[in-house]
Each structure stands twice: as C-alpha cells, then as structure tokens.
Amino acid sequence: MTSIGLGHYLVVSAALFCIGLFGVVTRRSLLVIYMSLELMLNAANLALVAMSRFNGNLDGQIMVFFTITVAAAEVSVGLAMIVALCRKRRSAHVEDLTTLKL
Amino acid sequence: MSSIDYFQLLKLAGPEAVLALAALAVLAVDLIWMREAPIRQRQGAGAFVSILGCLGAGLCALQMPGFGSFANGMLVIDPLTLLLKGALLVLTVFTVLLSVDRDFTEHVGEFFALILLATVGMMLLVSSEDLLMIFVSLELTSLSLYILTAFQKRSALSAEAALKYFLFGGMAAAFLLFGLSLLYGLSGSTHLGGIAEGLVGKENDPLLIVALAMTVIGFGFKIAVVPFHLWAPDTYQGAPLASAAFVASGSKVASFFVLAKVMMLGFAGVHGDAGWRHLIAGWAPLLAVLALLSMLLGNLVAIVQGNVRRLLAYSAIAHSGYALLGVMSNSGEGMASLVYYTVTYGLTTLGAFGVVALVEERTGSASLSSFAGLGRRSPILGLSMMVFMLSLAGIPPLAGFFGKFYLFVGAIRTGSPNIGLVWLVVVAIAMSAVSLYYYLQVLKQIYVTEESAATVDVTGETNIVTCCAVGALAVLVVLLGCFPNLLVGPVLAATGSAGL
C-alpha cells in the first residue's frame, strides 16, 4: 500500500467540491441546495486540514474553526430566507423564483 | 503564537469596536425604549444612534497611530486603510440617511444594526492582509447584505432577490475558500506577504492556476463582473432601496480594494502581462478578459433596460469592468486610481439611488416613464440626477471623468515603453461613449418629456432628509470633480507610504 500523500486528500476534497457544485446546480429544492453548499464548504475544510498537516503549521486548522462558524451562520441566514419565502409563496422550489426577469 | 496583547488589539480595532457597540445600542434602543413609539420616531432614533456610532468610529480612526500591524497582518493600520475606512463611514452615513422615513419594514432597529455590522465587516476586510481575516470579514459583509436585501417583507421580489443573491454568494464563498486553501497549501502561510514569498518557485504549478481561478471567481462575484453578475440586476431591483444602494456602493469599494491587495501582494509573482502583442500568462490577462466582457455586456444590455434600477445594475457591471483596469495596472498609482474611482463611483450611485427612492415614493415605480417631467416638478432633484448620470457617463467637470482619466493613465502607464493596456483603454473609452446614450435616455425623461397625467402623485410631502442627502452627494461629486486633488493627493501619499 503506498502511503497516503497530500495528493490523495486533494483528490478527495476536489471530488467532494464537484459533487457539491453539481448538487447546487441541478437540484430543485432549496434545502438540498443548502446541503450541497455545505458540502462544498466542507470540501474546502478538508483541503485546509490536509494542507495544514503537510505544511506542518496549524494556520490551516485555525482557519477551519472559523469556516465552520461561517458555514453555520450562512445556513442560518439561508433557513431564515426559506421561512420568509415560504410565508410568501408556499413552496421552496427554485424554478418558481422567476418574477425578476431581464 | 506569542501571547497576544488584547488591549493593543482593542486600541487598533477601535473604530470597528465602536461601530459594533453602536449596532448593539441601536438594537437596544429599538427594543427597549421605542417599543410602542410610531415608526417615524423609531427610525429617527435608530438613524441618530447609527450616525453617532459612525462619527465615533471616525473620530476613533483619526486618533489611530499612523502605522500598526496586529498578529502579522491580521489587522493592518496605515494611512491607506484609514482613508478607506473614512470613505466607508461616509457611505454608511449617507445610506442611513437614505433609509430614514421609508416605511418598507417595521423592524427598524435590526435594519440599522445590520447596516452598521456590514460596515464593520467592510472595515475589517479593508484593513486585513491575512487570508483568514479576509474570508471571515467578507462573509460577515455578505451575510448582512443578504439579510438587508430580504428586508422588504411585503413585496415577494425582495425575498426572491435575496435568495438569488444568497445562492450565488454562498457558491462564490465556497469557491473563494477552496482557492484560499489551495493558496495556503502552496505557500505555507496565510499572510499575503508570506504567500508571495512561498509562491516564488511555483510559477507554473497547475495547482496555483486552479487556486488563482477559484480566488478570482470568489471575488468576481462580489464585484459583479460579467460571468458572475447574474445576481446584480435582480438584487438591485428587488432589494429595498437603502440596501440596494449599500450593495452598490459600500461592498464594491471594499471588495475592489481587497481584490487589488490579494492580487498585487499575494499573487505578486504571477502578474503576467496583458499588453497587446506580448501576452504572458498570469492574473492580468485573466482580469483583462473579465474586464472586457463586463464592459461590453454591461453597457450593451443597459441600453434596452426599462427600469432605472436594472439600468443602474448593468451600469454597475460596466463600471466594475473599468475599475478592473486599476487592479491590472499593478502599481501604486493603479491602486490610487482604483481607490479614487470606486469611492467616487460609490458616492454617485448612492445619490442616484436616493433620487430613485424619491421618484418611487411619488409614482410607485422606478420605470423610466415614471421619471417624466421630474426636472419641472422638483428642480433640485432633476439637477442632482443630471450630476449623477453625467458623472457616471464620465463628463468632465464631474468626478466620474477624472476617475476614468486617472484609471486609463495608470493602465497605459504599466508597460510604459510598449503602452501596455492601450487596447483595453480603447474599448473602455468606446464603451463609455455607448454608455452616454442610456444615461441621456434617463435625462431625456427628466428634462425633455413632458409630465404625462398618468404619473399620479402618490404621497404629498417629499422626504426632506433624503432630499438633503441627495443634494449633499451631488455637491460632493461636483467638488471631487472640480478639485480632484482633495482626494487624489492624500490617496497617492497613502499608497506611497503603504509601500505598494
């Protein structure tokens, strides 16, 4: 078994990022979009931790703390917006957001 | 980590602390004393406390020591960042003035608190040279702006605009974070200076290209450059007026400055050259493509717009294209021209949104036809809208013209023997000639077309506070246009001393 190097971690985080991106782009329900947004942020977290491990200093991991907080704040804002939208429009699907046009 | 001296931190982050306290104070005032007061009084009190907070922060910023840095780059104090903080505070005061006497929401305290928190985020963003602090303050600004966009409970547009802004913003934040993490991985440090040294050997490392692309995508969203601009028209149209004005002015000033800092300091080694016949790979050609696209698309689509707010949105996209020239010129003078351009652009857009607010209040819609005959009804409003529109088009005696001139001089002076970005400057000037058409369309509605009877007079009294704010902004734009040295002198001295 070759030892697990930095490249492997980056491949995994890149894969996670792409899955998240794909999820955001294609899924219709807002909640699933939020989940894939979270996925993308956590992919970045994984990359950060791997980089910090291979760079030998802790800056990356400190950054992970703050990104988790930011992700939490972001989701709470997103949920609040879904509540606002649901009170207005009874549905949380993306394609009804079409009133603002070119 | 050496033991951090927290009191020194408090001293350095004085303005931000004062502003945060002011935000909490506004909340407290609104929730405790003003529980049952009518909405006008609550707005007056909230506005008064926020302006007091801004003045306090301004005073605190004045007494700051000339130079200072906390935890190597986390919080950098130098004349340039102080100047930008002052500009952001001025923009905030005018935004607060624009949001008084508007009845789009009952949660008055929260609205003012969020504006102040967004300003805190911008001030931190402007004064940091550390990836962590840049990301956190960028997100603080963006999140408060998302909520500000969603504040108009009654209209469905506001919630929808906020959601679109949020989704784009979230995705861009993820891209930015991934780019920053790759950047950290390659260079081993999170401080911009350390990154530049760390990247010395790795110019053509594929990972660096991915990191660069991701970072540019992340910031591209914030400054609404073309491929990432889709949120801008909807947000400008859907958001309540004061938040749309703040998104257009404040966040653009801060994000352009931090983009310039990251590119000039962080990616210093990979500048490349976007000159006409000698293209060298780097971030300059990448930004050149973005600038070209946003100038073309921004101006051309703005011509067909019927709603003045969407027109301002597309003109904002076009102006981001022009401002990118300042980032690409990668020199102290380029930075100075960028700061001058974005600050004067911020003031002009705020004023333009102020006039749109008053017209919307009187006629209920921001469409072009609702501006008919404004010149006759209220001459001051008509005159200041003419000042704002002509300054955006770049007509001389106004600030917009000198801003563009200074930008183009900086851009052409980059590779001075071979007049570097002259092709982009030619496109920029041609496009600003095109932009004169749709700015004159607005002025035609104001001055030439007679007021049709259809524009019913919705509310009798015009909003005095907004009128004075709009008038003051118009005077400021004319003053900065006729005597640009008021702002260019200090900015140039500051960029010189900041060692850019």
Added chain:
Amino acid sequence: MLAWTVYLSFASALVLMLLPKGRVDLARGVGLGGALAGAVVAFAGSMMKQPGIQEICRIPWIPSLGINFHFAADGISVTLVMLTGIAAVVGVLFSWNIGERVKEFFAFYMVLIGGVYGVFLSFDLFLLFVFYEIAIIPKYFLIAIWGSTNREYGAMKLALYSFVGSAMVLVGLIAAYVVSGGTTTNLIELAQFGFSKEFQYWVFPLVFVGFAILAGLWPFHTWAPTGHVAAPTAVSMLLAGVVMKLGAYGALRVAITLFPLGAQAWQTEIGFLACVGIVYGALVALVQRDFKFVIGYSSVSHMGFVLLGLATLNEIGLSGAVLQMFSHGVIAGLLFAVVGRMVYDRTHTRELAVLHRFNLSRSLPFVALTFVVASAASMGLPGFSGFVAELQVFIGAWRAFPVFAIFSGVGLLVGVAYTLRALQKAFFADPELETETRGPVLDPISMPEKCGAMILMAATLIIGLYPRLLLDLIVPSFSSPLFDGLRNGAGL
C-alpha cells in the same frame, strides 16, 4: 483678463438657475447681460494683447499628475474668443421670442458659451479637453427641449457624434501624456517633446479625426445638417458659427502642433477629405427642398475650406483657415438668423417651393436685404470676409496640392449656384402667380433682430474691407514656439 469671459459666462449661468420661475424678462436681461459682458471683456482683452503667447493664469490643479489650470491666449485664440463674443450676443438677441422655460434655455446657453470660451483660452491639454466635453451636454438639452423637426433624434445624434469624437481624442491625449513621461499636460511643453515618428503616425489621425468630427469632416459630417435643422435659431447659429470651429481649433491647436510629423504623413488624405467635403456639401445643398437644410449643408461645405486650410500645413493656408473660421462663424450666424428666426418664425414653413406664396421680398424687405448681403458674403464676393479667407486658403492649397485647389474651386462655383437658387426661390419667386393676394400679412421685424443682423453684417464687412485687423493677430501667432515642430519639420 480674458479668463473673465469664462468665469462671467458660468457665473451668469448660475445666476440664471437661481432666478425665480416666472420672471421671463429678468432671465432675458441676465442672459443678454452675461453675453454682453463676455463680449466686452473679449474685445478689451484682444485690444491690450501683447504679441506672442500671453499668459493669463497658471494655478496647479492636480499637481500629482502635473496638470495645472493654465489659461493663455495667442493670436488665434483671441480671434476666436472675439467670434464667440459676437455670436453669443447675437444669439441672445435672436432668441428673444423664446416663450417657455426661458430661464433654463439661457442657463444651458451660457454654460455652452462658457465651455467654448474655455476651450479657446486653455493652454493645458487636460483643461482644454475638460471644456471641450463640457460643451456637449448643453447642446443636447438646447436642441432636445426647444428644437423643431425631429429634435430628439437630431439632439441625440449630435451628442453621440461629439462624444465619440472626444472619446477618440481622449485616447490620443492619454497616450501622448503617458509616452511623454507623464509629468505635464502643458501644450507648449508637450509640443517641444519630440514624439517618435511611428507614435505620431497612429496618434495624429486619431486625434485629428476626433476633433474633425465636430468640424464636419466629410464622412463624419452627417450630424451637422440634422443637428442644425433640429436646433432652435440661436442654437443653430451658435452650432454652425462657433461650435464647429471648436473642432477645427482643437485640430489645429492639439493635433497639428503636437504631432507635426503625423500631420505631414496624413496631409494628402486630409486634403482629399476636405476637398470632397466642399464639393459634396455644395452639391447636396443644391438639391435641398428645405431652406434650413441648404444652409446646413453650406456650413459643411464652408467648414471644408477650413479643413483644407489646415491640411495645407503652410503659414498662409493655416492663417486662411483661421480667418475662414471667423468669417464663416459670422456668415453662418447671419444665414441661420434669417432662415430660422426671421422667415420660419413668421411663415412656419421652410419648403422652398411654398415660400414664394408669402412674397417675402415685398412683405419683409429688411429680411431680403439681409439675406442678399449674407449670401453675397457666403458666395465669397470680394469686400466681405469670406473672400479674403478663401483666397488665402486657395493660395496655401495651391502650394501644397494643386489638384485639390482646382477641385475646391469647382466646389466654390457650385456654392454660388445653390446660394442663388435658394435666394431666388425664397425671396424673388415670380409674383404673377398670385398678383391679387399680397400673401398673409407677416408681423414686422423686431428691434433685437434688426440690431443682431446689423452687428453681423458690420462684422463681415469690416473684416472683408480691412482684414489686417485680424491678420495682424493671426499671422504672428504662427511664429510662436508651439509651431516649431511644424516649422523645421514641414518647412512652414
């Protein structure tokens, strides 16, 4: 002292804006006062002018870029300042019958006059460009609000053409500023800086065509006729009389002085375009049915002479061009005054075929007299300023490119044809068709119109009979340091 013309005009524009709404007579009074004051200062300044470039004021404006607020005047700028003074006063006199929104009309009018004064007096490239663009916006509003036939289209077309022209000039200006080391935008220092030949080769056409668009250079002249016809009388007088000279002056002062080698390289092309402009303008004017379009195309053709004079690059051609600027300014003003204010405001039609019904020569004898004098001057009859200017242009053109001189001679001939045709159709049509009806009675010529026409006729006559008045100002100014590049380069 001359700088006060600029300050007075902008000051009166400000005062006009602050006047109370209803007071029409007050607005006219302030307008006339501002224009008169400007003209008096202009003439006083030109009387006391020492030879060579006379510095008026030089204050650092943006020191970090080396830009300073620098007013100065040499022979050429003084002549054109005097022309602006006359045109401003006469323009106000001929807009005495403007009824609605008078205050705003005169405010925009004075801003336009201030901008024009500023261009003629500024010797700093940046400042010249600032005033050059200030003049664009008032033109748009003056035509769009108070104009006549399809005014919004004409106004927008004019504004966009001038803005595109100034955009091209801006590119050249920034390139010159940066390549010359980016330390100063002073005209004299930039003229002394030897730009490389290849640089001048591509910058000169850019800047020259940028300015020449406003001067009605042949392929880019299409805004002129529609703009002049759409404009109200006073504005069309100012447009043809002074604003077109702005472009020609800019071409002379900036393009030719800063890039003499470029001027030489492109000399024949410009000469050809100017010559085509003369002939084309004259031919089109020959077939026009609308009286004002005839005058519009005639001003394009006369501006062709100015550009031909500029293209000759020799002293006599250039001084002829400057004199032609002055003389055409006065003559075009007179022609538009007659067509717009005196005829159209009374008969409300400009169709040449229909005008004979009004039997103008009998009902308005003064108008007929003025138009005969104006058309004589425009044809270039000796005794009027047109003749002196065009003669010099032809001598200069013969030295530089004889073929074009002959062609423009033909253009002159066609010019005589269309002027006489318009004169005959409008005023002296054969009356026997309706001998019995004396045509609708037309209200008599008012006093402001009379003295306005008098001033213009006097100006063209005086310069025609004693051209040394202006030539003593113009010719020595070609020996100033500004034209050194031209002198040793082109063998002036």
Added chain:
Amino acid sequence: MTTEYDPYLFLAVFLGIALVFPLAPLGLARLWAVLYSNNKPGPIKNATYECGLESKGDARVQFRSDYYLYGIVFLIFDVEALFLLPFAVAFTGLPMGAIVAMLVFLLLLVEGLVWAWKKGVLSWT
C-alpha cells in the same frame, strides 16, 4: 515479537464482525420462516399490531415553519460550543486579556438570545 500488521488490517476485521453480527440472526429467522411457518395472511393478522386507533393520513407531516427558527437559534449556540472547547483546553495558560475576549464572545451570543426572546421569536401560540 510484534508481527508487522498492515495498519488497516484491524479495520477490515472490525468491519467484518460488524456486518456478520446483525445479519446472521436475521438470515436464520428468514430461513426459518420460509422453511417451516409460511405466512397465511388474514384480516386479523393484517390489523395493527397492538390495540389503538387506525392511523389516518400519511406519516410525513408538514413541519410548521416556526420550528426552523428554533433550529437556527440552536445552530448558533451549538457552534459556540465549538469555540469553547479550545478555550477550555488552554484555559490555565491564558492572560487576563484572553478571558475578557472570551467573555465578550459569550456575551455577544447571549445578547443574540436576549434579542430573539424579546422579539418574541421563541414563544408562539
């Protein structure tokens, strides 16, 4: 004598046991039902298992949107705990300033709770 185990061997063994442990009895029960007591469906047999009412409507009930607000407020305090962890670990070596800073952090979050309470978000009828 320590044999050189591949570091991931024990992981594989662990996974194997985890799978076998539940599946084996289920497989046996399935085998027994098929071989000996095949099922004979009847109305009584299909009735709900114990006593109690027949269930009406589908199981998926639409949550009231106010639950989201609860979720949001919980989320913030949950992440706050994340920051308290390193604070607690390094507590002994911290200067006075650090404790004041942490206090400010906590007070800010408490202030958020007070605001939510005063706004009436938490109590709804």
